[in-house]
Amino acid sequence: MPLKPVEHRTLRAPTSSAPQGKLKLWVDIFSAEDAKKYPLINIQPPPPVEYELRVIIWGCKEVTIKDTLTDANDLYITGAIDTPGVPIQSTDTHLRSHNGKGNFNWRMKFPIKLPTKHYPRFRLQIWDLDFFSPDDSICEAYFSLKGLCRKSQKENKRCKLFQGSNDRITIENLKHPNFDGNQGIVQISMELMPMSIAAQIPAGMGREAPNTNPHLPEPEGRMKFSLLHPLDFLRDCLGDNFCNKLILLIFLSALGSALYFLAPMIMSQLVANSVTGK
Numbered sequence: 001m002p003l004k005p006v007e008h009r010t011l012r013a014p015t016s017s018a019p020q021g022k023l024k025l026w027v028d029i030f031s032a033e034d035a036k037k038y039p040l041i042n043i044q045p046p047p048p049v050e051y052e053l054r055v056i057i058w059g060c061k062e063v064t065i066k067d068t069l070t071d072a073n074d075l076y077i078t079g080a081i082d083t084p085g086v087p088i089q090s091t092d093t094h095l096r097s098h099n100g101k102g103n104f105n106w107r108m109k110f111p112i113k114l115p116t117k118h119y120p121r122f123r124l125q126i127w128d129l130d131f132f133s134p135d136d137s138i139c140e141a142y143f144s145l146k147g148l149c150r151k152s153q154k155e156n157k158r159c160k161l162f163q164g165s166n167d168r169i170t171i172e173n174l175k176h177p178n179f180d181g182n183q184g185i186v187q188i189s190m191e192l193m194p195m196s197i198a199a200q201i202p203a204g205m206g207r208e209a210p211n212t213n214p215h216l217p218e219p220e221g222r223m224k225f226s227l228l229h230p231l232d233f234l235r236d237c238l239g240d241n242f243c244n245k246l247i248l249l250i251f252l253s254a255l256g257s258a259l260y261f262l263a264p265m266i267m268s269q270l271v272a273n274s275v276t277g278k
Contacts, residue, residue, distance in 0.1 A: 051114055056105070076092065078090045141174045148190070161190045
């Protein structure tokens with residue numbers, strides 16, 4: 001494009017004495033005949049570039065307990081961007097999560113095109129899985145990706161979100177519209193990069209291959225069945241309180257059954273002793 005006599009104009013508002021911005025422009029004035037000699041200059045923006053948003057769900061804590069009987073949740077977390085056509089993604093399920101803690105180490109990836117008129121927002125939701133009824137939505141959080149998108153687009157490189165010097169972000173005070181107060185805390189990592197760079201540092205969905213950039217280990221604290229420790233597995237499934245009550249019930253039932261079957265023998269022996277005088 002040939003150089004033009006660019007002008008800079010200050011934008012003002014009648015209600016304020018302070019400048020409201022700057023406008024950079026040029027103006028061409030031609031006669032009707034000269035205008036036909038100069039075709040219109042194409043000032044369309046460049047076509048959108050494909051970017052990839054990577055989000056790692058590390059874990060959550062202080063999540064409100066929904067199953068009060070066993071004092072546990074079956075937790076999973078969903079992530080989504082409010083861009084039409086991009087599906088919601090979900091972690092695997094942390095079955096029988098106790099004390100409001102869930103561990104996932106799960107990667108999500110979302111396509112984003114930049115530049116865009118409307119920068120997407122990211123939504124996190126924590127759920128409790130129910131097998132015989134709709135899942136319970138425990139809490140959620142929304143936040144804008146505008147800053148991350150602008151930085152990655154401007155620098156054309158891989159950009160991460162940081163909290164201080166740590167690239168693991170703790171999001172507190174997740175809310176639910178029907179309940180007051182904090183309903184959970186989640187820890188995530190988030191980065192955005194051009195698709196050309198993403199192809200050079202591959203990473204699989206979830207914990208699938210290639211499990212790199214970074215490597216995501218199997219989450220700790222998950223329920224595991226062992227023939228050597230069946231009671232521990234039962235305690236993980238039912239929770240400490242319910243398991244203790246169940247063990248007490250089994251003990252009392254066994255004791256009651258023993259007394260039921262032994263009572264006739266004991267009574268017969270007592271009667272025989274009273275008759276014989278022994």
